[in-house]
Every structure is written in C-alpha cells, then in structure tokens.
Amino acid sequence: MKPRSQSRRETERFELSFTPTRLEVASNVHRTFHALADIQATLWLHLGNELGMFDDEDSGRVWNNLREQFAGALQYLGRAGISRFFPDEVRAFIGQLQRADSIASARYAQRLSTRIIDTRGLEMLFHEVGAQFRDATLTQHVVFDTEAEWEDHFEEEPNADAILNGGATTGMSAVFAGYLRFIEHMGAMAQFFRQLEEGAESNFSALETERRIRAIHNWRLDLHDTDTRARFVHLTATFLRNVAYDDELAGLGFDPSSLLARIEFLCADWTGDSQFTINLPIPGGRRRTANG
Amino acid sequence: MHARVDLAKGGYGLMATGVEARVAAVFVHGFYGHPEKTWLQFQTLMDTVGSSDILSWWATYDAYFYSYDSTRQIGPNTADLLDFIHAVFPVPNWSNIRADGIEELARRYDSLVLIGHSEGAVMIRSAILRHIQASAQERSARLPRKDMLDAHLRLFAPALWGALITGWKGVLLRSPILGDLLESCLYYSPAYQQLTRNSPFLNEVRQRTIELAKKHPGIRALRAKNVFGAVDTCVCMEALETDPPAVYEPECTHASICKPRGDYLMPLAFVRHEDETTVAVAS
Secondary structure: OOOOOHHHHHHHHHHHHHOOOHHHHHOOOOHHHHHHHHHHHHHHHHHHHHOOOOOHHHHHHHHHHHHHHHHHHHHHHHHHHHHHHOOHHHHHHHHHHHHOOOHHHOOOOOOOOOOOOOHHHHHHHHHHHHHOOOOOHHHHHHHHOOHHHHHHHOOOOOOHHHHHOOOOOOHHHHHHHHHHHHHHHHHHHHHHHHHHHHHOOOHHHHHHHHHHHHHHHHHHHOOOOHHHHHHHHHHHHHHHHHHHOOHHHHHOOOOHHHHHHHHHHHHHHHHOOOOOOOOOEOOOOOEOOOOO | OEEEEEOHHHOEEEEEOOOOOOEEEEEEOOOOOOOOOOOOOHHHHHHHHHHOHHHHHHHHEEEEEEOOOOOOOHHHHHHHHHHHHHHHOOOOOOOOOOOEOOOOOOOOOOEEEEEEEOHHHHHHHHHHHHHHHHHHHHOOOOOOOOOHHHOEEEEEOOOOOOOOOOHHHHHHHHOOOOHHHHHHHHHOOHHHHHHOOOOHHHHHHHHHHHHHHHHOOOOHHHOEEEEEEOOOOOOOOOOOOOOOOOEEEOOOOOOHHHOOEOOEOHHHHHOOOOOOOOOOOOO
C-alpha cells in the first residue's frame, strides 16, 4: 500500500479549508474578518508544522501561496488592528514571520513537542477548525456589527424550525444558527483539549498547547472583551428565554438552568478561565447568581 | 496500525498497514451525524487499545467511515450506500469510491461488517433489502451465495421506530453538545412517548426484514446485533423479533453509545465480526 503521505494529504486539505475562495471574500462578510482569518491561517499552518503534522516541504509550499495574502492582511489591519485581536506573544511571532525565509524558521520561544498528541487526534483538531474556518456568522455580528446593526437583529425572534432545517440565511434565525454552530465548535474544542490532557507526555505540555491554540484562535469570540461578552450574553439570554417559554419543553419539565450551566462550562473551557460565569436570570422566575 | 485515505464526499478509510486486512468494516453515521465526530475515538483507539491482545483483531480490519447528506430522503441515500458497499466488498474498486492517494493496494476481503448509528442503521437494513430485491429480480428469485448477505450487522441505537424532532426541542436534541441535557429530561417523561411516530417507510423496512429473516434463516445480514444507551430518549429501544435480544449500556445516551473512550471500550469490541467469541472488556 502506498497512501499519499499524511503531510501532503493534510496540507492539501488545509489549503481547501483555510484558504478563502474569491466568492467568500466578495461576499458581504466584514473584510476585517477575512484579514484576521488570513493571518490566523498562517498561524495554524505554523502550528501544524511545529507539531509535526505538516513537513517542512509541504508547509513551505502552502506558505508560498499564503504569503501574499498574509502580507496584505497585515497591511489592511495595521499595528492597531493586530493588537486588538492577538496577544503580545502572537504579535511578536507575526513580526518574525514577516521576516522569515521559511515557515519552519520562525519560532516561538517555547516550542511545543511533536509527541504531544496522537497524529490522528491532531488531524481531527485541524479538521474541526477547518470545517468552519471561513464561517463568519457569529464573529461578524458579535464582534463587528455596529450598535445599530446589532439592535436590528432583535426586532424578531429566532425561528427554531428554520434553524433546524438549515433554512435561516438572514435575520435573527441566521445569527442564531451561527451561535449554535459556535457552541458546537466550543464543545468540539473542549473535547480535543480533554483528549490532549489525557494523552500528553506532561500536564505542562498539554496546557502550553491549549494556551497557544487559544492565543491564535480566540479572537473569533473574545469573551474577555467587554462588548463581545455583552453581545454573547445577550444571545444566550435570548436562547434561554425561547427555551424557557417553549410549551413543549416546559411540559417535559426541562430546566433551562442546566442549559446555562453547560454554556458557562463551555465558555470557561474556551477562555481557559475556570471562574468564568455569565450571571443571567433564568426566565420564569428561577435565578442564578455568579458561581451559583 | 492504520493509515488514512480520503474518500468521496468527506468520507475516509483507515487502512490496515501491518498485515493484509481480511475484514471490511463500513461505518454509517446517523441524522445530522458526521463521519468523524459520530465515531469519535474509534479512529485512535483502534490502534492504541486495538494493539492489546484482547482487541488485536483490529489489525486485520480496514475501517471505512462513510459520509452522506442526511437531510436527503433515506431512499436515495440507501441506493448510494449500497453502491458504496458494492464498490468496497469483496474486492475494492478504488476508483469507484474515489480513494484519493492509493496507488496500489491489493485487497480481497473475507468478511464484511456494517456498522450503523441511528438513521445509519436504518439505511443499512434498507440497503440489505434493496440488495435482495435487486438480486431476486436478476436471478429469478435465487439469492446470491457469497456477497453482502453474509455481512455482520452491528447497530448502535438504530432508529427503526423513528423520532419526531422539531422546534426548540429539535434544536436541542440535534446538538451533540447540548442534546444530552434534554435526553436525560425526556427519559423520565411519559410525554416523550407521544413524540415517536411509526412512519410507513420504517414500518415497511421492519416488516420486510422480519418476513425475509423468517423465510431465509440462513441469511446473516437479515439479523443484526443491536445496542442502545440505557438513557437514550431519541429512539424507541427495541430490536426486531428476528434479531438477537438488544443490549442496553448503562448511562449511555443516543450520542455517546457509539463513542469509545479509554474507560468505555464496548463499541470497539461490539463491532467484531466473529459472533461466537464473547469479548470481555472492562468498562
């Protein structure tokens, strides 16, 4: 048997998932989102190389294709734009990448071990991130909407059947479909982190890998940012209200506070902050307080 | 060990590299399922835990994780699945399943295992019926000897009695991350019994399978092994009268029943094609 090399196969898949099509760029998605995604694609490519999934040759080939859009994205965002979305260590690394001859020659001070995670688990992480890499729905609204645009969404309630049938392309139902997809993504990342912690050679190397991933990935929903957090909480409150006042669910005795607890858990994992809470009243009279 | 090859429409295969595989195992996910996420940790545990003595037979398995659009009707999806199975067993036709990257790989399988979750299980049973129907018409009611009718069926939470999923309840139940919150609630609610429906399609699949299984007791593919999560509330938990009695796994939900973990290895053992061997696996 001579299967194509894992590196070649995965870099080709990476290019398909992480690289934008002209159609997507031309669509009505905020250009800042795509500029950030272009930079992020380079960071994921480097991570894949550092963890040993993409070899130097394949990484170099993809980097040659990405380099121009990486430079264009940096120019578009400017120093202030980069500072808003990426932490210091990533900004310093981006500076290295601008000057680097090859993707492999740019290095973080703390290098990750290539033995930190099972190869197939690593592939699945990249597949998970790649599956919705260019899905801007939640980030576009929560991070980039103007105040007026954001308020407009709440003139209507989300329609569950439209969300369920995949028919929501505009309005609040579309925002909500993106919100729910993101919740799934947070859950998948949490699962990956647990797998990482169970299999890593040390707790330190697992936590260091998680920290690195959050540093390059969390701009899509930066819950430490006050405005982003407030909008995410607003959507969560809308979700809870619809669930709490759904007759069928009420008849089944469903407790919306369990839903809030699960979302808080996912947020805590996403941010890496175990103390993270949303602190929302539960519609229908039940009330949760912080850490309650 | 197994090496990955990509297949059409997002599916993939994990092909045995140490020895020549003699068994083809085809995994079919369910409604809104996913060829990777539905079967999470099968992909890694088949090599890690699968290298232990108790599960070493995994080394002779090629695993095909089939992918399809579950929003389409079951009929055409079943036809596509049957085409896929014919392209894999007993001798794979790599170009037909668009196995990307395989330059040369000699395979002739002795056994076929069809593994389904939820709607995927319905598709497998429906594919068997479709195959029998086509064979009977082509060969004047004489059934073929050695082909997929010898397949071993291993079904996780088969949705043979269906479920009704709409509204916010549907949104929650569909979610692999949030669904279990409602599942545990539904488990204690008699109201959920009203949510299930017998569709004419499912009724037909059940009736024809039972009739044929009685008429042709030697056809293995008409009898499935079924396992359900004891706290599954998405599907009605029942095996057909011609199947062996269903098995119920404590504390497993509709979604978790088919996801092995380090401390839950039952799914890895359940898909074994040899009927006579009972594999004791710590869980």
